[in-house]
Amino acid sequence: MNKSMLKITAFGIAVIGFYIYITIYVAGLSGTGGGESAGGVSPEAGEKIFWGDGQCSTCHKIGTSGSATRGPDQDGLAGRSEERAKELGLPTGLDYLVESIVDPEKYIVKGYDKIMPKVFDPPIMLSREKILAVLAYLQTLGGELDISAIMKYKDKIPEASKKKVKPWVAPVVVDAKEGEKVFFDETRPVTCGKCHVINGRGKKVGPELTGIGAIQTPEYFLESILKPSAKIVKGYETMYVITSDGIPYNGLIKSETEEELVLLKEESGEIEEVVIPKSDIAEMKKQEVSIMPGNIGELLSVRDFYGIVSFLQSLK
Numbered sequence: 300m301n302k303s304m305l306k307i308t309a310f311g312i313a314v315i316g317f318y319i320y321i322t323i324y325v326a327g328l329s330g331t332g333g334g335e336s337a338g339g340v341s342p343e344a345g346e347k348i349f350w351g352d353g354q355c356s357t358c359h360k361i362g363t364s365g366s367a368t369r370g371p372d373q374d375g376l377a378g379r380s381e382e383r384a385k386e387l388g389l390p391t392g393l394d395y396l397v398e399s400i401v402d403p404e405k406y407i408v409k410g411y412d413k414i415m416p417k418v419f420d421p422p423i424m425l426s427r428e429k430i431l432a433v434l435a436y437l438q439t440l441g442g443e444l445d446i447s448a449i450m451k452y453k454d455k456i457p458e459a460s461k462k463k464v465k466p467w468v469a470p471v472v473v474d475a476k477e478g479e480k481v482f483f484d485e486t487r488p489v490t491c492g493k494c495h496v497i498n499g500r501g502k503k504v505g506p507e508l509t510g511i512g513a514i515q516t517p518e519y520f521l522e523s524i525l526k527p528s529a530k531i532v533k534g535y536e537t538m539y540v541i542t543s544d545g546i547p548y549n550g551l552i553k554s555e556t557e558e559e560l561v562l563l564k565e566e567s568g569e570i571e572e573v574v575i576p577k578s579d580i581a582e583m584k585k586q587e588v589s590i591m592p593g594n595i596g597e598l599l600s601v602r603d604f605y606g607i608v609s610f611l612q613s614l615k
Contacts, residue, residue, distance in 0.1 A: 339428055342444060345436025348429050353418060354513045355433065361440065368534045369506060370415060371408050377442025393445075396437055397452045400430060412530045416514055423514060424459045431456065467517040467612060469605035478610030481603045489598045491607065493570055494591065497614065504551065504563055504570050505591060506532045512614035520608045527591035537590050538562065540575060541582040548573055551590050565590050 349355040350365075358369035380392030387406060389395050399406055403415035418425045425433075434449050483492035483500065494504035522529055540548040540562065550564030553572065560580065562573045596604060 340431045340435055340446060340449065342432075342436045342439045344429075345432035345434065348425070348433050349436055352423075352429065353425055353433055354423055354510060357510045357514050358415065366507070369532050370411060373437065373440055375441035376437050377440050379441070380437075381442075391448075392442070393434070393438070393448055393452070396434055397455060400434070401456060411533050414515075414519075414530055414532070416516075419457045420460045421462075422512070422516070426459045427453065427456050469609055471602055471605055473602060473606040473609045475606070475609045475613040478603075478606030478608070481599070481606050482610055487598075489592060489595050502570075505535055508611065508614065510614055512612045515611075517608055517612050520611045524604070524607070525596045527589035527593055527595075528587065531587065531589050535590070537586045537588050539582075539584050539586045540580055542575065542579045543581045544579070545581075548575065549586065549588070549590075563590070565592060 355373075356365045356367055358367050359365070359371065359373045360367050362372065362374035376396075377392060380395045382392075383406070384390065384392045384395040387395065389398070395406065399415075400418065403417060404413045407413060416423060418430060419427070431449055431453065434452075435444060435446060438444050438449065481487070482490075482497075484490060485493065492501035495501050496503045496507045496509065498509050535551060537549050538552050540560065542548075548562055548564060550562035550573065553561040553563050555561070556577075558577055560575045560577060560583075562575065564571050564573055592598075599607070
């Protein structure tokens with residue numbers, strides 16, 4: 300090898316060494332050096348998971364982004380988490396966020412129910428790294444990003460479940476496509492599509508069910524149909540109203556102004572709109588009863604009932 304080749308080789312090695320040094324230095328500045336790699340943990344990755352694989356947007360919106368109301372609006376979450384941490388005696392807001400993911404039923408926000416699944420278990424099964432990435436994204440919602448602080452909770456977050464999950468099988472032979480037809484069939488005594496929207500189809504009286512199969516289990520669907528008042532999604536509680544004439548009404552509030560209240564009430568399987576002048580209201584209070592009929596199980600055949608459950612499970 301001549302001197303020219305030696306010089307070129309030495310220069311190349313020097314350049315490579317310089318870039319390796321810069322990479323290590325930058326990693327150190329970002330808090331991801333020192334042997335604890337953050338890998339794909341970033342707000343950008345977390346945002347994609349929030350609106351994608353994590354199915355978070357099925358229950359949560361962020362300000363004007365999304366429309367889900369099953370869970371709290373996550374706008375400004377980092378600031379609120381600090382307040383919640385103080386109320387609960389936790390060290391930091393990040394502790395509150397981590398605890399809320401690891402054990403969703405531990406700190407339920409007032410007005411909401413125990414419906415958040417453990418995202419590391421079926422059917423979502425997020426990896427530890429993806430959960431950390433979501434935490435990084437949530438940290439930027441009204442707060443400052445601190446990857447090194449997030450990585451300290453790495454071992455506290457469970458890895459995605461590796462247990463083999465047996466697919467749910469209905470006790471009778473059913474097909475999700477048949478269940479979809481039943482769901483939207485308006486010739487039946489009960490029509491789910493008159494109150495629920497799925498992929499733009501149906502009416503938004505009750506909660507939207509688009510993608511619901513990706514976050515909930517068949518057991519949840521069974522209970523929701525047979526016992527609709529067991530868990531009521533926030534914003535869909537019924538209101539009990541008595542007018543000055545003694546006429547009682549029970550329904551969802553569609554709209555309300557200083558002059559009038561518009562209720563949606565169920566009557567023989569149909570949803571009717573009732574306009575009540577505010578001046579005629581003698582009493583009004585929230586009820587812990589769902590507008591969804593409690594006898595749907597009696598109005599459907601066994602095959603149709605499990606067909607609907609199968610259809611809801613297929614909504615990924």
